[in-house]
Amino acid sequence: MIYIAATMVVLCGAPLGADADYGAFSVSRMQCVIGNNAAAGAHRAGYNGVFQLTAPDASKNAFVPLYAGLAGNVLGVFWASYINAPLDKSIYFLSEGSSLDAPQWAQYCTLKHGRDSTVRGENDAVEIAFEGGSGALFQSVAPLRYSEPFFYGRVDDRVLIFIFAPGPIIRFSHSPTGGGLAESGDAHNPAWDFQLIVPDYEVGKEYGLTMRLVCKPWSGRDDVIEEARQFRASFPGISASG
Known part of the structure; x- marks a missing residue:
């Protein structure tokens, strides 16, 4: 199992590139770049994030090798994750009104690129007017x-769980x-992507998110819930289902 945090990488390794453009990290039997x-x-150039995520018993890289995973008065930042040929292209999350203690799962697999392609949280009231393009x-x-800021998808016999700290507005x-x-x-x-939305942002002020990417053998939905619960518990004063 491997955990990757967006605010820091709690792994040990050394940069491979001469100018430290990328680095290789390992924990237990798993490796990532x-x-x-x-x-x-x-x-390819122009795609930052996780280049490679592999394990000795995994048949392939979880992310497409060519790309990276984890890329008005509203600031929006978009991270793209291109997933390497999963049999099930869906992502799964908890539906509006449900919770970690009483989960109701939604399966989300869009029919076409750009159609009904973004999911908001149940308390996300930010409306964005886009100009031009489609x-x-x-x-x-x-x-x-x-209802809860996390989703998962499966790649062969493994699961990728994207878990976000409470607070910022996150869209899938x-x-x-x-x-x-x-x-x-x-x-x-x-593509299994996510966005950070900051309404009424201030120039010169820092904004960000904290997230954890879990890659591990699939052990069922109860295990996914437990991973989300453990991550949420690391933020004092915020309940696991809050």
């Missing part, structure tokens, strides 16, 4: 709402084809 927008071998995932808002996005054609040539790689 994290870098900036520079190209690195088959990895097809961007953040522009098309789905009627679904989530999905595309069935955003990661391009799969290496097999008979399917497309989905």
Whole structure:
């Protein structure tokens, strides 16, 4: 199992690139490569985040090798994660009105890139008027709402769980084809993305989010709930289901 935090990486490793554009990290039997927008071998320039996430008993990299996972008066920042040919392209989250103690799961797999492609939290009341363009995932808002700031998806026998600290406005996005054609040539790689939304932002002020990416063997939904509960418990004064 591996944990990756957006605010810090609690792993040990050393940069591989001459200018420290990317670095290799390992914990237990798992390895990952994290870098900036520079190209690195088959990895294309312009995509920062997790280049590679593998384990000795995993048949493939969880993320598409070419890209990275984890990229008016409203500030919006979008992170894209292109997932490497999962049989199930869906992500799963807790539906509006449910909780960690009384979960009701929603399966979310968009039919087409840019259609109903963003899910807001149940308390997200920010309305954004976009000017021009079409097809961007953040522009098309789905009627679904989530109750807890986390989602998961499965890649072969493993699960990727994206868990976010409470506080900031986080939105989930999905595309069935955003990661391009799969290496097999008979399917497309989905995008499992997320956004940070900051309404009424102030110039010169820092904004951010804290998240954890969990990659581990699939052990069922109760295990996913427990991972979310443990992460939420690390924030004093905020209940696991609050």
